[in-house]
Amino acid sequence: MTHLDGKVAVVSGAASGIGLAVARTLTEHGARVVVADRNEDAGRKAAADIGGVFVGADVGEPADWARVVEAAERELGGVDIAHLNAGVTCPEPAIDKLTDEQYRRIMRANVDGVVFGARAVVPAMERRGGGAIVATASLAGLIPTPFDPIYALTKHAVIGLVRSLVPHLQAKGIRVNAVCPGITDTPLVGSEPRAALEQAGFPLIPATDIAAAVLMAVSGDDTGQAYVCQAGREPVAFEFRGVPGPRAAGAQGRRPPPGMGEV
Numbered sequence: 001m002t003h004l005d006g007k008v009a010v011v012s013g014a015a016s017g018i019g020l021a022v023a024r025t026l027t028e029h030g031a032r033v034v035v036a037d038r039n040e041d042a043g044r045k046a047a048a049d050i051g052g053v054f055v056g057a058d059v060g061e062p063a064d065w066a067r068v069v070e071a072a073e074r075e076l077g078g079v080d081i082a083h084l085n086a087g088v089t090c091p092e093p094a095i096d097k098l099t100d101e102q103y104r105r106i107m108r109a110n111v112d113g114v115v116f117g118a119r120a121v122v123p124a125m126e127r128r129g130g131g132a133i134v135a136t137a138s139l140a141g142l143i144p145t146p147f148d149p150i151y152a153l154t155k156h157a158v159i160g161l162v163r164s165l166v167p168h169l170q171a172k173g174i175r176v177n178a179v180c181p182g183i184t185d186t187p188l189v190g191s192e193p194r195a196a197l198e199q200a201g202f203p204l205i206p207a208t209d210i211a212a213a214v215l216m217a218v219s220g221d222d223t224g225q226a227y228v229c230q231a232g233r234e235p236v237a238f239e240f241r242g243v244p245g246p247r248a249a250g251a252q253g254r255r256p257p258p259g260m261g262e263v
């Protein structure tokens with residue numbers, strides 16, 4: 001299949017795990033890929049393997065995103081697809097023990113990286129007449145994860161951002177969605193949790209399955225969706241309930257804001 005022929009994709013965190021699988025999948029489907037990662041050695045190798053372009057970048061650094069987009073436009077002609085994927089976990093579950101450094105590190109990668117990435121790619125996509133953004137959130141963006149609360153904070157933030165960007169980006173011909181993987185077989189899963197999961201017979205998701213979900217999000221017509229990815233299941237768009245609207249005299253018949261029930 002080559003339905004992405006002529007398309008250019010930027011994938012952050014593409015030196016490893018999910019991003020690497022996505023970079024490979026998009027390439028197999030005809031796209032040219034910019035591998036953006038702070039890991040220079042693995043990033044260069046990944047780009048060489050897929051015939052892509054490597055740009056060393058910290059996704060929390062706006063100037064690095066400017067270089068990524070500039071390289072995509074100069075070397076590959078533009079940006080049509082962006083997978084905002086780079087991310088880390090936080091090693092401290094106890095809020096009263098969390099250090100400033102631990103907090104800043106994860107916010108920088110998981111939140112700043114998506115905000116600055118989206119901000120940088122949108123004008124480039126507009127120059128191509130539209131595009132598709134996919135952010136890697138997590139099941140931790142939909143459920144509480146007491147073993148890593150700050151990770152849950154960052155992934156809830158990503159989903160809130162993605163859903164809220166829809167109208168502004170729709171007007172520019174850009175779709176924006178999130179994927180929400182369960183525990184996926186990548187180096188992000190440390191050896192201790194991995195051993196415990198394996199012992200419990202809990203299935204890890206192959207990174208290629210998440211890549212297939214990203215490909216689906218890139219190729220379809222949907223926008224504003226958060227696709228739940230679980231082992232052995234097809235990706236499914238999460239169904240958000242609307243929140244109740246205000247109970248106010250005389251409010252009947254007014255249109256509620258997006259995501260809110262009838263007033």
Ligand SMILES: NC(=O)c1ccc[n+]([C@@H]2O[C@H](COP(=O)([O-])OP(=O)(O)OC[C@H]3O[C@@H](n4cnc5c(N)ncnc54)[C@H](O)[C@@H]3O)[C@@H](O)[C@H]2O)c1
Nearest residue numbers: 013015016017018038058059086087138181183184186188
């Ligand atoms: N593995 C899982 O179980 C799982 C589940 C749900 C969501 N996710 C998310 O998937 C995404 C990819 O994770 P993965 O599992 O492939 O992990 P990974 O560690 O294999 O890959 C992450 C990549 O991101 C890069 N990276 C990290 N911080 C960066 C920064 N500040 N600037 C540039 N590059 C940076 C790393 O160098 C690495 O190449 C993350 O956002 C993660 O939160 C992972």
